[in-house]
Structure formats: C-alpha cells, structure tokens
Amino acid sequence: QVKLLQSGAALVKPGDSVKMSCKASGYTFTDYIIHWVKQSHGKSLEWIGYINPYSGGTNYNEKFKSKATLTVDKSSSTAYMEFSRLTSEDSAIYYCARELRRVYQGPFAYWGQGTLVTVSS
Amino acid sequence: DTVLTQSPALAVSPGERVSISCRASEGVNSYMHWYQQKPGQQPKLLIYKASNLASGVPARFSGSGSGTDFTLTIDPVEADDTATYFCQQSWNDPPLTFGSGTKLEIK
Numbered sequence: 079q080v081k082l083l084q085s086g087a088a089l090v091k092p093g094d095s096v097k098m099s100c101k102a103s104g105y106t107f108t109d110y111i112i113h114w115v116k117q118s119h120g121k122s123l124e125w126i127g128y129i130n131p132y133s134g135g136t137n138y139n140e141k142f143k144s145k146a147t148l149t150v151d152k153s154s155s156t157a158y159m160e161f162s163r164l165t166s167e168d169s170a171i172y173y174c175a176r177e178l179r180r181v182y183q184g185p186f187a188y189w190g191q192g193t194l195v196t197v198s199s
Numbered sequence: 200d201t202v203l204t205q206s207p208a209l210a211v212s213p214g215e216r217v218s219i220s221c222r223a224s225e226g227v228n229s230y231m232h233w234y235q236q237k238p239g240q241q242p243k244l245l246i247y248k249a250s251n252l253a254s255g256v257p258a259r260f261s262g263s264g265s266g267t268d269f270t271l272t273i274d275p276v277e278a279d280d281t282a283t284y285f286c287q288q289s290w291n292d293p294p295l296t297f298g299s300g301t302k303l304e305i306k
Binding site for chain 1: 230232234242243244248253285287289290292293295297298299300
C-alpha cells in the first residue's frame with residue numbers, strides 16, 4: 079500500500095536551516111507529484127509547493143519561495159524539503175502529501191505522518 | 200490568492216445530519232476537496248472535486264457545490280466524526296489554498 083514516511087522531529091536554532099525527508103513506498107515514485115504543507119500549532123494548513131519527481135520541476139507558493147527548496151532522490155524514492163533562515167514563525171508540523179492521480183489536480187490522497195520542527199535558541 | 204471561508208465550529212448529536220460549508224472568494228470550478236483531521240493525526244482526504252467520495256470513505260459523507268459555494272454533508276453523524284474539517288481548492292494556483300477549518304463536536 080502507499081506510504082509516505084517522514085523524518086523525525088527537529089529542534090533547530092533561529093537562523094539555521096533544516097532538511098526533512100519523505101520516503102515513498104508502495105507505488106512508482108516518479109508517477110505522482112509530491113506536495114508539502116505547513117500546519118502551525120492549532121491552525122490551518124498552508125501549501126508550500128510541489129515537486130514532480132519525474133522531471134524535478136517545482137511550483138512554489140510565493141510566500142515560501144525564498145524559504146523552501148524542494149528536491150528528490152529518485153534512486154531512494156525520497157523527497158526532501160529544506161527550510162532556511164528559520165525563525166520562530168517556522169515552528170510547525172510539515173507534511174508531505176501525494177497527489178490522488180498521475181495528473182496534477184490538487185487533491186492530496188496520501189499524507190506522511192508529519193515532521194515537527196521547533197525553532198528555539 | 201483564493202480565500203476559503205468556513206464557519207469555525209459546529210455541534211450536533213449522533214444520528215443527526217450536519218452540513219459544513221465552504222465559500223470561495225472566486226470561482227474554483229469543481230476543484231474543491233475536503234479533508235478530515237483528528238487531533239494528533241495527518242489530514243485524510245474525504246471528498247475530491249466537489250462530490251467524489253475518496254476510497255474507503257463511508258457513504259455517510261457526501262459533497263456538493265460548484266463555483267464558489269460548497270458543502271460537505273455527514274448523514275448520519277457518528278461519535279467518531281469528531282474532528283476538524285478543511286476545504287481546499289486547486290483551481291486557482293499557485294497557491295493552492297485551504298479553509299481555516301470547521302471543528303465538529305458530537306454532543
């Protein structure tokens with residue numbers, strides 16, 4: 079079955095960067111777009127962007143364009159998101175999620191368990 | 200950006216019918232999707248493209264609407280449906296946007 083396994087929680091200092099991973103299994107990794115979503119404590123969801131694992135093409139929310147970098151490693155079926163110049167506003171749970179279908183339509187059918195990032199000195 | 204407006208909270212009794220609304224600031228065609236999120240868990244897709252039931256989701260859940268006004272209906276509601284429900288649009292992007300969520304309490 080489809081699974082997205084995310085890396086564990088991270089405690090980072092203000093100004094640092096963090097790179098989190100999302101390992102896919104149960105399907106052909108290059109066939110489906112992977113999205114990244116931010117959920118601040120007790121709040122709603124914000125779409126960060128997506129990456130097409132086949133082409134490496136990306137599409138970012140303007141709000142996160144200078145903050146997030148999305149990459150993939152096809153050999154290990156893993157997607158990565160690096161978040162830079164962290165501030166307390168970046169403390170949140172970050173989810174990776176897979177498209178429902180092979181074409182981009184937007185519904186996120188499968189979600190990772192989330193990576194909690196805490197920014198604190 | 201397309202803003203999605205949801206009412207913050209609802210409370211209903213088991214066995215009742217509940218409708219959760221989502222209004223978009225501009226038309227999104229039928230590209231509205233609904234998620235359920237329980238505390239400490241990741242969101243789960245319930246309905247995609249306004250009215251299509253996601254795999255494994257009970258038929259008690261249904262969706263309707265097009266353009267700017269959408270509704271998620273649960274009939275009948277069960278105790279296990281206690282959760283926050285989010286709408287999300289993928290017609291006007293970037294960015295894809297989510298509603299602020301409706302917290303459903305089962306009395």
